[in-house]
Amino acid sequence: MVDWSSYCREVLIFLTIKTSQVIGGPNIVVEIDEAKFGKRKHNVGRIVQGQWVFGGIERDNPEKCFLVPVPDRKSNTLISRIEEYIRPGSIRMSDCWKAYNLIDNARFLHLQVNHTYNFIDPETGAHTQNIERMWREVRATIPR
Numbered sequence: 630m631v632d633w634s635s636y637c638r639e640v641l642i643f644l645t646i647k648t649s650q651v652i653g654g655p656n657i658v659v660e661i662d663e664a665k666f667g668k669r670k671h672n673v674g675r676i677v678q679g680q681w682v683f684g685g686i687e688r689d690n691p692e693k694c695f696l697v698p699v700p701d702r703k704s705n706t707l708i709s710r711i712e713e714y715i716r717p718g719s720i721r722m723s724d725c726w727k728a729y730n731l732i733d734n735a736r737f738l739h740l741q742v743n744h745t746y747n748f749i750d751p752e753t754g755a756h757t758q759n760i761e762r763m764w765r766e767v768r769a770t771i772p773r
Contacts, residue, residue: 649694649695649696649697649714650693650694650695650714651695651713651714651715651716652685652686652687652693652694652695652714652715652716652719653685653687653715653716653718653719653721654716654718654719655716655718655719656718656719656720657687657688657689657716657718657719657720658687658688658689658719658720658722659685659686659687659688659715659719659720659721659722660685660686660688660722660723660756660757660758660759660760661683661684661685661711661715661721661722661723661729661757661760662683662684662685662723662724662757662760662761662764663681663682663683663684663699663702663707663726664681664682664684664764664767665679665680665681665682666679666680666682666767666768667679667680680698681698681699681700681701681702682696682697682698682699682767683696683697683698683699683702683706683707683710684696684697684760684763684764685711685714685715685760686759686760686763688722688759691759691763694763695714696763696767697710697714702726702728703728704727704728704730704731706728707728707729708728708731719738720738720740721738721739721740722739722740722741722742722755722756722757723739723740723741723742723757724741724742724743724744724757725741725742725743725744725745729741740753740755741755742755742756742757
């Protein structure tokens with residue numbers, strides 16, 4: 630049963646990556662984030678090798694999302710994926726990763742939450758809880 634459950638999760642993640650779609654639109658909240666998937670040496674310490682994945686999810690419709698592998702999390706890499714997968718006019722929410730600061734704010738309203746201080750910004754209500762939950766679900770499918 631456990632193997633079947635793991636297999637089903639792997640298929641769903643594969644389909645999510647293969648069926649990634651353009652999301653967002655005027656006044657639609659899209660949470661974005663990047664995560665690294667990989668193995669730790671001897672299962673301890675920081676991750677030493679792996680794959681960066683960039684993702685986005687519509688807050689009000691979590692079935693609309695995208696996950697795309699990226700070579701790194703530099704500004705020009707992430708900006709090109711944002712322009713490719715998120716429609717102009719979207720309300721984009723992210724953490725305070727510096728790469729997000731260079732995005733054209735004329736095309737997107739950009740709200741950020743600083744995770745050093747809060748999980749939800751007390752002034753704007755910005756948070757990335759949905760995309761963080763999606764990362765947790767994706768990581769649960771990866772065998773350890």
